[in-house]
Amino acid sequence: MSVIESRLAELGVTLPDAPAPAANYVPYVQSGNLVFVSGQISMRDGAFITGKLGDDMATEEGAAAAKTCAIALLAQLKAACGGDIDRLVRVVKLTGFVNSTPDYTEQPKVINGASDFLVEALGDKGRHSRSAVSAAALPLGVAVEIEAIFEIA
Template sequence: MTHTAETRLKELGVTLPDAPAPAANYVPAVRAGDLLFVSGQVSQNADGLVKGVLGADMDVEAGAAAARLCAMSLIAQARAACDGDLSRIRRVVKLTAFVNSAPGFGDQPKVVNGASDFLVAVFGDAGRHARSAVGAALPFGVAVEIEAIFELA
């Protein structure tokens, strides 16, 4: 039996959030040929934005959990762009991740592993991707923001 992304989400006990609405003048996703570019998704949960500065008031474990929330929103946006059909996602191509970082904090890759590990758990080998993990000051004080490129079938 083939494990689909939807099946894996159920096995993980994960219910994706609704695809968040854009916070400014942009669209959540753009398709160009077989590629789907999903705009940056900030760390948020049902209670609102997950804020923090890694290396100051947030540790790597909490940052990785925030990155996982970003990955959940990325998948939700991709699903919405695919008319609710995650089976149209052939693979995760690339993540560009921004981590709200205190001066001297250098563990951005460990934080972003929260998103990368989740995408592999959901999509299997098709979830393995290229990525960048960069320290930055982020809007609204959120801990993490991640954008993604997906290949569509």
């Protein structure tokens, strides 16, 4: 088991198989030593985590949904690295989209669910730049979608 996967196991997390793309795009693209991972949507146990922040979902629930996106991002990274996730040098950037009402302003707190998890799991390698933005709607009504850029060896 890799060093990163051992740390994830300590946190009670097992990486799932990388989700297949749902349309005409690829789940990730490698350019040089950067891996660009397509947006991963909030899912738990094969079911979509849906809801609108500021309406029928609390900030804490949104943060938990964002964590599931981060786990899916790591699963895609593992696939991009041919199964050797320890090639990760660092998380470079996250862009998080939060399905929220026009007056909701806690998007950063929602995306903290992903950011905090990545730092907890990866230490300094998990520290990244980030954007957290509101969306009037997201695919399939999911609460959160996050894309990422990773640097690999």
